[in-house]
Amino acid sequence: MQGTLDLLILRTLALEPKHGWAIAKRIQQISDDVLQVQQGSLYPALHRLEQQGWIKAEWSETDTGRSAKFYSLTRAGREQLEKERASWDRLSSAINLVLRKA
C-alpha cells in the first residue's frame, strides 16, 4: 500500500535525517525483517514526498565520509505524519474490531 510506505518513511525520518539506504535498513530492522522495502518503491516514494513538500533533501557526509542525499521532515511533513498516523490508528483499530467481533 502506497500510503503505508509514505507513513513508514515519514515516521522513520521523525527522529533524524537519513539517506535512502538507512531508511530501508531502519524499516527492515525495526520490523524484525518482516518489511523489506524495495528500491523500486523506496526512491519514487521519497521523490514523491519531496515534491509534495513533506520532506526535503540535502547532500551531506555520512559517518564514513561519503557524500549522500539525506532526507529530513519539514514542518508540513510533521503535521502530515500526525494526520496519517491518526488515520492509520483509526483504520487499524477499526479492522481489529471487525476481526475480533465479526
Place this chain on the structure above:
Amino acid sequence: MRWIDQLRLRLRTLFMRHRVESELDREFQFHLDEQIAENLAAGMPPNEARYAALRGIGGIAQHQERCREERGMHWLEVTVQDVRYALRSLRKTPAFTLVAVLSLALGIGANTAIFSLIDSVLLSSIPVKDPQRLVFVRTNRIKVGNFQVSTTILNRDVDQMQRQATQVEGIASSQKENRLNIALDGHAELAEGDFVSGNYFQLLGVPAQIGRTVLSSDDSPTGGANGGWAAVISDGYWERRFGRDPNVVGRKITVNTIPFVIVGVLPPGFDGLSIDERADLMMPTIIHTQVAAGSATAGFPHPENSPGVILARVKDNASQSKAAAELTVIFRNTELSAQKLGAAQQESLGKRFIEFEPAAKGSSYLRQRFSEPLRVLMVVVALVMLIACANIAGLLMAKASARQREIAIRLSVGSSRRRIIRQLLTESLILSILGCIFGIAFAVFARGITLQLGSGSAAGTSELTLPWDFRMLAFLAAVCVVNALLFGVMPALRATNVDPNEVLKSSPSTQHSVRLPLGRFLVAAQLALSLALVVGSGLFLATLRNLYEIDLGFSRENLLMATLDPHLAGFDSKQAKALYVRMLQELPTLPSVSSASLMNNRLLGGRAHLSNAKVPGYVPQPGEDLSNSWTLEYDVGPRYFETVRMPLVAGRDFTERDEESAPPVVIVNEAMAKHFFAGKDPIGQKVLLSSIFKSGSGADKNAAEVVGLVRNAHYFDVNDEHQEAIFAPALQIPGDDFASEQTLLVRTAQDPTHAANDLRAIVRRIDPNLPLFDVATMTSQLDRSLSRPRLMAVFSGFFGLLALTLSAIGLYGVLAYLVTKRTGEIGIRMALGADRGSILSLILGETMRLVSSSIAVGIAVAWGATRLIKSMVYGVTTHDARVFVLSASLLLAVALLAALLPARRAVQVDPMVALRCE
C-alpha cells in the same frame, strides 16, 4: 512554507536539469555501493558482491524513470523530450517531411480559404438587438411566364402596416443608393448610402457611438429645417473620410447637392443590412427623392414608391406566421382601397401574401448566389483534406515500418508503449502544426483569388471583407488537431504493436509483413476519391467552356459599355436626354469608334424590364392568359442593332428620326414574332406595350408599328433561354419620362480600351461632375456574368489536380516501400535468371491492380455524386462519357508516372548487392 519548497523543486527541475539528473545517478550509486559494502562485509568475493547487489536492485533505469515521473514538471520535461525527438526524426527524413508538410499545407490552406469565404458569406451576422425576432418582409414569388416575380410593397402599404399591425413592434425600411456624390468642404467623392425610415435604428436596436442616429423627427418634411437634413456615418467612413475626427458631429456636407448635417457615427461593424455592400452614410427616407434627383425641388417620396428593403420586428409573444398573416390582410386591404382593380387583378392580388425571411444574417446577394457553389466546394476541400491525411498516414506507416527495429529495441529495454505512442503522436502534431503554418500562407494567397472571382459577380461594387476572426482561428486549431489524430493514431498504434523478440530475431530485409495491406487500402481510397474529384472538375470545366462558346446572338468583340447617370450631377430628365443625344452625335466622330448607341439596361447585366405586349387581332391559344404574358422590353438608341451586331432578319434599324414626334415604332425578335405573328410577316404589324414597372399614366403607349425583325439573342444572362423581346426607340420617350441612367454602347475599330479613355474625355469635357461608372468591355462583362461557373471550374480544377498529385505521392510512397522491402526477393529472382521485363511487370502489375480497383470505385462514386451538381452544369450530362473516360485515363497516366521511379529502381537492382545485404 510548503509551496515555496515545491516551487523551488519545480524550478530546479526546469533549469538545473543536469544537476538534478546527476544527483539521481549519485543517489542510486550510493545505494548500490552500500549494498556492495554490506555484501563484502558478509564475506562475499568482490565480483559476487557486486553482481548480487545489482540483481537485488533490479532495473535501475526503470526505477529512475519512476522517480522522474514523480517530479512536478515531468509532463513538460517529457513534452520537450518528445518534441526534440520528433524534430530530430523529421530532420533525418527530409523528403518525407517536405512531402507531408506540403500536402498538409495545401489541404489546410484550401480548407481555410473556402471556410473563410463561407464564414463571411454564409455565417456572418449583423450586430443588432435580438436578431432572431427581426425579419425581412416581402411578398411571395409567383411564376409569371418564364419569370419569378414578387409584387413590390409600396410606401402606402408600409404606412398602413405600421399603423394597424398588432403582432409586430414596428416596420422599418431601408433603400440603397450605390452612387452618391458627397461634397465636403468643396471636395467631392463618391460614396454609398442607405435611406432609412425614422424608426429604423430604434427598431434594430443600433445606438450611435457618438452623437445620435436618424430619428423619426428627421424623417418628416420639416426634418431639414435646421440647416440641413440629418445623416449618420458608418465607423468605416468616419475613418476613411474624416480620420476619426472627434468633432465630426455637426459638420455640413452635401449629398448630390442636397445639404446635410452629420448627427452621429454608427458603431463599428454595422454598415447596413447587406453583408456584401456597405453603406457609408444613412439618411432619412423622406429626402430620398430629392437626393436621387439631385434637386431640392423634386418633392418627397410618393405613396406609390417602393421603400426598398422592409424590416419588421415580431413581438416577443407573437408567432411569425400569425404576424405574417396579419400583414397580408393589411397589405391586401390597402391595395384594394387604393386603386380600382379589375376582377383579374383582384384575383391576382388574392394570390399575394406576405412572407418573412430571417434578417439575423443580413441580406446578401453573394450568399444567395454563391451558397450552393460554396457548399459544394467545402465538400471538395474536405475530401482533399481527407486525401492528404490518408496520404500522410500511409507515409507515416511506411516510415514506422522502417523504424520497427528501433521501436522493438526501445520496447525491449523497457520503454513503455504509451510513451512511444506519445512520441509518434507528437511527431504527427508537429507535422500538422507546420502544415497549418504553411497552409495559412497558402490560404492568404488563395483568398485573394477567391475574392477576385467572387466580387466579379456583384455588379462590381462588392465590398466583401474577410476578417481573420476567432472563428477562423478556432477552425484552424481544430483542423490541426483532428488532422494529427487522423493520420497519426493508426500508424502509431500499429508501429508499437510488435513483438520485440520476433522483430529482433529476423533480419532487416525480411521483417514483418511486406504486404502492407492497410497502406494499399489507403492509397486505393485516395486514388478513387481523386478520380471522383477529377470527374467533377471535368464537368465544371466543360460547363465553363460550353458557356463561353454559346452564340450570344451579338458580337462580343470590341464592344464597350459604360453607364451614366446625369441625375447625380444635377441634370433633370429633359437635360439628361439632350445630353445623351449630344453624346451619340459626338462619339462616332472619334477615330476609335465605329458606331455608338445606348440602352436602358446593360446586356448580360442580369436586369431587364418586363412588358405586357398586346397584339391586336391575336387569338390566344387555349389556356393562355394574356394578362400574364411578359416580354423583355429594352429601350435602345439609334443604330443599336448595327452597334451590337444583332442581325436583322427583315426591316430596318432605329435611326435618329425615330424621335418623339415620329410615329411610334418597335422591333421584335424572332421568338416574339413566332408567338404573335405566326405565319405572317411581322413588318407593319401593330403592338400595344404596357410595362409592369411603369406605374400611372405612362403605362400605356400608343400602338407601335413593327419595323424590324431581329434574330434571337441572350439578353440578360449568358445561358437564359431565348426570351421574347421587344425593342423600342429610346428617343421616342418624352423628355420628362426619360430615365437618367443609361448604358452607352460603343463598337470600336480596335482595342476597346482606347475608346474607353476617349469616352471618359468626352464626358469630362461636357461636364466634369458627370459620373461615368462601370466602364467594361463585353468580354469582361461576360467574365463577370460567368463568375459562378468560373469559380467552380477554377477551384474544382485546382482541387482535382491537387488531389491527384497527393494520391500520386501516396502511390509512389507505397511502391517505393515495396521495392525496398523486396530488394532481396528481386535480387534472388534476377540471380535465378528473371529478365528485366518480368521484374518490371512485377511492379507495374502491382500498380495496375491498385489503380484498376480505384478506377472502378472512383467511377461508381462519381456516378452517384455528380447527380448532386446537376443544377450547376451546362451543356453536359452529369454522366458524360467523355469526361469519365478522360478522367480515368488521366488517373491511369498519373499512376504510371508515379510507378516509374520505383519500377526503375527495381529493374536496376544488382543481384550481388541485393543478396549480400541478406
